[in-house]
Amino acid sequence: MRLEVNIASKEYKNAAGERHDVLAGINFALGVGEVGVFVGPSGCGKSTMLRIFAGLDHDYQGRVSRPTGARIGMVFQEPRLLPWRSVEDNVRLVAPQADEAKLSELFAILELNAHRNHFPGELSLGLARRVALARAFAVEPDFLILDEPLASLDEALAARLREQIAMLVDHRPVMTLLVTHNVDDAVRLGDRVFLLSPRPARILADLPIPTPRGARGEAEIATIKADIARRINGDRSQRDAS
Amino acid sequence: MPRLLSFSVFVATWWIASLLVGDAKLPPPPTVLAAMSAEARSGALFLNLGITLARVALAFVLAMSLGSAIGYLMGRVRLANRLGDPWLILLLNLPALVVIVLAYIWAGLTEAAAIAAIAVNKLPTAVVTLREGTRALDAALDEMATVFAMPRWKAFRHVILPQLAPYVAAAARSGLSLVWKIVLVAELLGRPNGVGFEIGVAFQLFDIPLLLAYSLSFAAVVLIIETLLVQPFEARLSRWRPRAA
Numbered sequence: 001m002r003l004e005v006n007i008a009s010k011e012y013k014n015a016a017g018e019r020h021d022v023l024a025g026i027n028f029a030l031g032v033g034e035v036g037v038f039v040g041p042s043g044c045g046k047s048t049m050l051r052i053f054a055g056l057d058h059d060y061q062g063r064v065s066r067p068t069g070a071r072i073g074m075v076f077q078e079p080r081l082l083p084w085r086s087v088e089d090n091v092r093l094v095a096p097q098a099d100e101a102k103l104s105e106l107f108a109i110l111e112l113n114a115h116r117n118h119f120p121g122e123l124s125l126g127l128a129r130r131v132a133l134a135r136a137f138a139v140e141p142d143f144l145i146l147d148e149p150l151a152s153l154d155e156a157l158a159a160r161l162r163e164q165i166a167m168l169v170d171h172r173p174v175m176t177l178l179v180t181h182n183v184d185d186a187v188r189l190g191d192r193v194f195l196l197s198p199r200p201a202r203i204l205a206d207l208p209i210p211t212p213r214g215a216r217g218e219a220e221i222a223t224i225k226a227d228i229a230r231r232i233n234g235d236r237s238q239r240d241a242s
Numbered sequence: 243m244p245r246l247l248s249f250s251v252f253v254a255t256w257w258i259a260s261l262l263v264g265d266a267k268l269p270p271p272p273t274v275l276a277a278m279s280a281e282a283r284s285g286a287l288f289l290n291l292g293i294t295l296a297r298v299a300l301a302f303v304l305a306m307s308l309g310s311a312i313g314y315l316m317g318r319v320r321l322a323n324r325l326g327d328p329w330l331i332l333l334l335n336l337p338a339l340v341v342i343v344l345a346y347i348w349a350g351l352t353e354a355a356a357i358a359a360i361a362v363n364k365l366p367t368a369v370v371t372l373r374e375g376t377r378a379l380d381a382a383l384d385e386m387a388t389v390f391a392m393p394r395w396k397a398f399r400h401v402i403l404p405q406l407a408p409y410v411a412a413a414a415r416s417g418l419s420l421v422w423k424i425v426l427v428a429e430l431l432g433r434p435n436g437v438g439f440e441i442g443v444a445f446q447l448f449d450i451p452l453l454l455a456y457s458l459s460f461a462a463v464v465l466i467i468e469t470l471l472v473q474p475f476e477a478r479l480s481r482w483r484p485r486a487a
Contacts, residue, residue: 084404
């Protein structure tokens with residue numbers, strides 16, 4: 001099972017009728033068990049790209065071939081929970097096949113057991129994010145899409161949630177795409193890091209990280225981060241020079 | 243308790259007013275109560291109230307279901323909105339009397355004509371409210387349902403309907419009060435029974451106690467239905483909302 005993406009371009013027409021290029025050249029393939037992380041400046045079209053991968057947007061030039069019948073689990077940038085259903089119902093509604101044991105395990109990993117009967121309006125953003133994650137994992141996805149799942153959480157919480165995501169991703173065979181503007185998250189979670197240019201976004205570099213997630217030492221992470229920073233800044237100075 | 247207080251203030255005001263303007267124009271509460279119990283003993287009161295209630299229920303259900311479906315369609319499909327809008331404006335502004343009279347002329351003085359005329363009067367407000375509700379649906383949640391491949395009916399029930407519920411409640415609330423008002427006119431003009439018919443008879447005979455007896459019994463029924471059915475329904479729909487007002 002493989003995800004193959006060849007997006008030549010994507011245009012966006014704003015309310016004033018002006019055309020903008022959002023994407024220009026997103027080409028890559030992702031296999032099962034791989035976590036691909038997109039890193040790019042904010043506003044570069046990352047969310048637009050994810051919407052195309054998820055099959056929500058068909059108006060683009062190019063091809064995205066998802067394995068047929070692949071179950072998608074997605075965590076949107078905002079949690080997008082149903083405010084009128086309890087936490088547990090929010091998860092069960094999209095995953096009717098999930099049995100109690102499975103859900104308990106998931107809720108336990110994400111530390112949500114105490115909140116099962118709460119309504120989303122009663123949750124903090126961090127908790128709501130975790131519910132959104134629980135929902136995405138409960139469907140036992142073949143293809144997992146995470147849109148900045150750790151943004152605007154405090155450092156300690158983000159680190160814990162990052163570990164939980166890593167654990168869930170390693171738990172089952174799944175293709176994962178994650179978008180972030182945090183290089184640290186990218187290096188700690190990804191098997192491959194895709195660097196994106198500013199709008200219109202194209203892939204500047206496809207950097208594989210061969211060491212498994214769990215085995216990466218702080219020194220190695222620092223080296224990769226430095227490499228990424230150099231590439232991002234290098235690209236910027238090149239553009240400035242030209 | 244506050245309800246009881248406001249009820250006693252109402253009765254007291256009525257009594258004082260009847261003393262001031264005289265029995266002939268405004269009979270005091272005991273006279274009206276006597277007329278009411280006489281009608282109740284003969285069974286006419288309950289029969290007429292029941293008939294009127296049945297008409298209200300039928301017209302209300304008809305207008306709500308049809309109006310909600312049309313409103314949802316007009317909110318979702320641009321072409322439906324374009325086609326339906328002129329009709330909607332026409333119906334919204336058509337006087338109730340015109341609809342009722344035309345219905346009786348075209349369909350005869352029948353039960354079907356009465357109920358259809360009442361329903362047609364309520365229909366456009368339900369359409370407008372539900373259309374607004376449909377336009378206000380959260381596209382982000384629709385996308386969520388699509389990505390997670392929720393079956394269509396399930397998405398409708400758990401994603402769409404809860405968002406429409408406040409609009410349905412608003413349409414039901416305003417629609418019910420409209421139906422209460424119009425049903426009496428329809429009965430007055432072309433039915434041989436019901437509260438409206440009795441009020442018409444009382445008017446012709448200048449029997450003010452009878453007129454008030456029917457009006458107040460009707461008002462009491464409206465109040466009971468609002469308190470026992472409509473308000474608990476609204477409360478249930480909004481129980482997930484943090485208590486604000």
